[in-house]
Each structure stands twice: as C-alpha cells, then as structure tokens.
Amino acid sequence: xxxxxxxxxxxxxxxxxxxxxxxxxxxxxxxxxxxxxxxxxxxxxxxxxxxxxxxxxxxxxxxxxxxxxxxxxxxxxxxxxxxxxxxxxxxxxxxxxxxxxxxxxxxxxxxxxxxxxxxxxxxxxxxxxxxxxxxxxxxxxxxxxxxxxxxxxxxxxxxxxxxxxxxxxxxxxxxxxxxxxxxxxxxxxxxx
Amino acid sequence: xxxxxxxxxxxxxxxxxxxxxxxxxxxxxxxxxxxxxxxxxxxxxxxxxxxxxxxxxxxxxxxxxxxxxxxxxxxxxxxxxxxxxxxxxxxxxxxxxxxxxxxxxxxxxxxxxxxxxxxxxxxxxxxxxxxxxxxxxxxxxxxxxxxxxxxxxxxxxxxxxxxxxxxxxxxxxxxxxxxxxxxxxxxxxxxx
Ligand SMILES: C[S@@+](CC[C@H](N)C(=O)[O-])C[C@H]1O[C@@H](n2cnc3c(N)ncnc32)[C@H](O)[C@@H]1O
Ligand SMILES: C[S@@+](CC[C@H](N)C(=O)[O-])C[C@H]1O[C@@H](n2cnc3c(N)ncnc32)[C@H](O)[C@@H]1O
Numbered sequence: 001x002x003x004x005x006x007x008x009x010x011x012x013x014x015x016x017x018x019x020x021x022x023x024x025x026x027x028x029x030x031x032x033x034x035x036x037x038x039x040x041x042x043x044x045x046x047x048x049x050x051x052x053x054x055x056x057x058x059x060x061x062x063x064x065x066x067x068x069x070x071x072x073x074x075x076x077x078x079x080x081x082x083x084x085x086x087x088x089x090x091x092x093x094x095x096x097x098x099x100x101x102x103x104x105x106x107x108x109x110x111x112x113x114x115x116x117x118x119x120x121x122x123x124x125x126x127x128x129x130x131x132x133x134x135x136x137x138x139x140x141x142x143x144x145x146x147x148x149x150x151x152x153x154x155x156x157x158x159x160x161x162x163x164x165x166x167x168x169x170x171x172x173x174x175x176x177x178x179x180x181x182x183x184x185x186x187x188x189x190x191x192x
Numbered sequence: 193x194x195x196x197x198x199x200x201x202x203x204x205x206x207x208x209x210x211x212x213x214x215x216x217x218x219x220x221x222x223x224x225x226x227x228x229x230x231x232x233x234x235x236x237x238x239x240x241x242x243x244x245x246x247x248x249x250x251x252x253x254x255x256x257x258x259x260x261x262x263x264x265x266x267x268x269x270x271x272x273x274x275x276x277x278x279x280x281x282x283x284x285x286x287x288x289x290x291x292x293x294x295x296x297x298x299x300x301x302x303x304x305x306x307x308x309x310x311x312x313x314x315x316x317x318x319x320x321x322x323x324x325x326x327x328x329x330x331x332x333x334x335x336x337x338x339x340x341x342x343x344x345x346x347x348x349x350x351x352x353x354x355x356x357x358x359x360x361x362x363x364x365x366x367x368x369x370x371x372x373x374x375x376x377x378x379x380x381x382x383x384x
Pocket of ligand 2 (some may be wrong): 288289290291310311312313314315317318330331332333334339340341342343344346347
C-alpha cells in the first residue's frame with residue numbers, strides 16, 4: 001500500500017487532471033521522443049493521449065526510463081480516422097501542428113476550449129489525412145535556418161502554452177475527473 | 193556559390209540573430225537532446241551557445257541529422273567556471289533551469305535582458321557549482337507525478353518564452369550582429 005504522503009501526491013495529481021486537453025501522436029516513432037512527450041503531458045496534467053502506429057509495440061525501451069506512461073493513459077490506434085471519430089465524439093477542437101506557411105501562430109489559440117493537438121512523424125511530418133480533417137494547422141514561429149523543430153519540443157512548447165492559459169483560468173483548481181473516476185484511479189494507483 | 197534565394201534566407205537569418213540570448217549545456221550527454229536543443233536555439237535566433245563536457249567529442253551522430261549546428265556557434269568548455277567568466281564579461285543574467293521548490297516560475301523572468309540559460313545533465317541535473325554561481329533558479333511548473341522534464345523540452349519551453357517576449361519588444365527587427373560580423377558570416381555561409 002502507498003504511504004500517506006504518496007497517497008496525497010497521487011490524489012493531488014488526479015484533482016488537477018485535464019480531461020479536455022489531449023495529444024495525438026501520428027506515427028511518431030522514436031521512443032525517446034514518445035517518452036519526452038508523455039513526460040510533458042503528465043506535467044501539464046493531461047490524463048489521456050492517443051498514438052497512431054503501424055507497428056504493434058511502441059513504448060518499449062524508454063517506457064521504464066520515463067516512468068510517466070504509468071500516469072498518462074495511452075490509447076493505441078492503427079489509423080488516424082478512428083482517433084478523429086473519438087475526438088469528434090468528445091467535442092474537441094482539433095489542431096494539427098505543422099511548420100507550414102499557412103499555419104496559424106500557436107499563441108493565438110484558445111486552449112481552454114476542449115482541445116486535441118496532433119503531432120507528426122519525425123521524417124514524414126503529419127499525414128495528409130490528419131491535416132485535412134483538422135480544424136486548423138498551428139505553428140511555432142521559427143526565425144532560423146532549420147525547417148522544423150524536434151517533435152517532442154514542438155509538442156511541449158504548445159502543451160505548456162495550454163498549461164499557462166489553463167492555469168490563468170483556474171482550470172487546475174477544479175477537478176475534471178468525476179468522483180467515481182477519481183476513486184477508481186486512486187485505488188488502482190495506490191494498491192498493489 | 194549560393195543561389196540568390198538562399199543568400200537572402202541566410203541574410204534574413206543573420207539580421208534576426210540574438211547575441212544577447214544564449215544557452216549553456218552543463219554536461220548534457222545524449223546527442224539527440226543536444227541536437228533538439230540546437231534546433232530550438234536556431235529557431236529562436238540564438239547565435240551562439242556553450243557546452244560543458246568532460247568528453248572530447250560531443251555532437252557526433254546527430255550532428256549531420258539536425259543540420260543546425262552549422263548555423264549556431266557552439267563553444268566547448270571543460271569546466272563551468274570558464275563559461276561563467278565568459279558570461280560575466282558579456283554582462284548576462286545567468287538563469288539555472290532546475291525543477292526544485294525554490295525555483296522561480298520561468299514565466300516571471302524578463303528575457304529581453306541579456307540572458308544565459310543553464311541546462312543540466314539528464315541524470316545528474318545541473319551541477320552544484322552551476323547553481324551556486326547562477327543569479328536565479330527557474331522552473332517550468334509541473335502538475336503531474338514526474339519529477340522533471342526532458343532537458344531539450346525544458347530548454348525549449350523557456351527559449352520560446354524568451355522568443356515570445358523578444359518578438360513583442362521588436363528585437364527581431366533590429367540586427368544585433370555588427371555590419372562587419374554580418375558580412376563575414378554571409379561570406380562564410382555562402383561561398384564554398
Ligand atoms: C520533425 S517535424 C517533421 C518534419 C517533416 N519533414 C515535415 O516536413 O513536416 C515532426 C513534427 O513536429 C511538429 N513540428 C515541428 N516543428 C514545428 C513547428 N515549428 N510548428 C508546429 N509543429 C512543429 C509537427 O507536428 C511535425 O509533424
Ligand atoms: C532530466 S532533468 C534532470 C533531472 C535530475 N534528476 C535532477 O534532479 O535535476 C535535466 C535538466 O532539464 C532541466 N529541467 C527539467 N525539468 C525542468 C523543469 N520543470 N524546470 C526547469 N528545468 C527543468 C534542468 O536543467 C535539468 O537539469
């Protein structure tokens with residue numbers, strides 16, 4: 001059983017979880033990028049994320065190292081369409097992160113709305129399908145020579161802008177998980 | 193020789209370079225983290241960075257992959273003291289990034305001042321010496337279970353806050369490099 005201190009820490013984390021903010025990793029392949037992204041999600045209070053992958057097993061090597069996939073639920077899909085139908089059901093605005101000319105500056109977005117952020121693969125970027133079905137493309141401004149940022153970096157910069165806005169709006173002070181969800185998760189995390 | 197288009201792109205980049213913003217990597221070891229950091233620096237217009245390493249060669253594998261270390265000058269040191277004396281000479285405020293209780297929220301800092309950001313190693317974090325000599329410790333707020341962010345993520349989140357503030361203040365509209373520096377760099381980058 002968890003110590004009282006640990007119990008409090010887990011409870012505190014659950015009270016701050018943001019069910020109306022999520023991330024979709026569209027064929028992001030490298031495990032160190034996935035691990036870094038999950039850590040950022042945890043720190044921003046993201047409860048659940050989605051990963052599209054053609055491969056069967058992602059999160060292998062770095063899983064243990066990061067230790068954060070224990071705290072952030074990761075749903076796996078084989079195609080982006082299934083993720084989109086889920087996001088529509090959840091009433092999310094869908095933002096595709098892409099460093100293109102037509103992308104809106106990520107700082108202009110209201111992330112206090114229910115929001116899903118789609119991130120693309122290291123080499124191929126975000127898929128055509130994912131861009132077509134998104135509400136908007138957003139970009140992190142770049143003033144140098146390099147064409148794109150590392151995917152876990154681009155994701156984090158946007159995720160922490162969402163954290164900033166949600167903090168200002170007091171969204172970490174009101175629990176988003178229901179009492180039932182809270183109690184079930186507390187039990188799962190604190191009993192062996 | 194570079195095409196006129198490429199020449200313009202490089203000139204544009206040099207006009208936006210921020211000589212009064214820099215990053216120090218205090219024994220950051222993993223090449224993928226170094227590569228991601230250099231890409232972020234390039235995108236924020238950082239001209240020059242500093243790396244402390246006990247090893248002789250860093251930036252090996254990922255050097256070519258990122259392609260950004262061509263555009264950001266990287267000074268190597270064997271100890272942090274040498275970096276600090278350089279930063280003091282340059283009149284920089286020195287901020288140590290650390291996820292500790294006593295760290296100030298990174299969003300409260302004025303990054304339009306001449307600023308150096310110190311980032312720590314993946315396992316050991318920032319060295320005692322580096323913290324002791326810094327003006328301030330700054331932290332990215334975390335609301336989850338994980339104790340720290342990936343170093344390239346933490347660095348990027350802070351670097352892009354600096355970019356935001358400098359953008360607002362019009363600091364990308366006025367060249368920081370001298371005419372002589374500009375011309376020399378343009379020549380170096382455009383002639384074979
Ligand atoms: C390394 S980039 C992909 C580069 C790919 N060659 C392309 O052209 O899209 C990986 C992912 O990071 C995200 N990304 C990288 N830089 C970004 C930026 N400046 N703004 C928004 N998203 C970015 C995007 O989701 C992108 O698909
Ligand atoms: C993986 S962390 C190091 C963790 C190490 N175990 C420690 O206790 O410091 C690597 C570096 O990233 C930076 N970092 C990570 N999370 C941070 C945060 N929330 N705020 C500020 N810097 C952070 C710091 O510079 C840190 O030294």
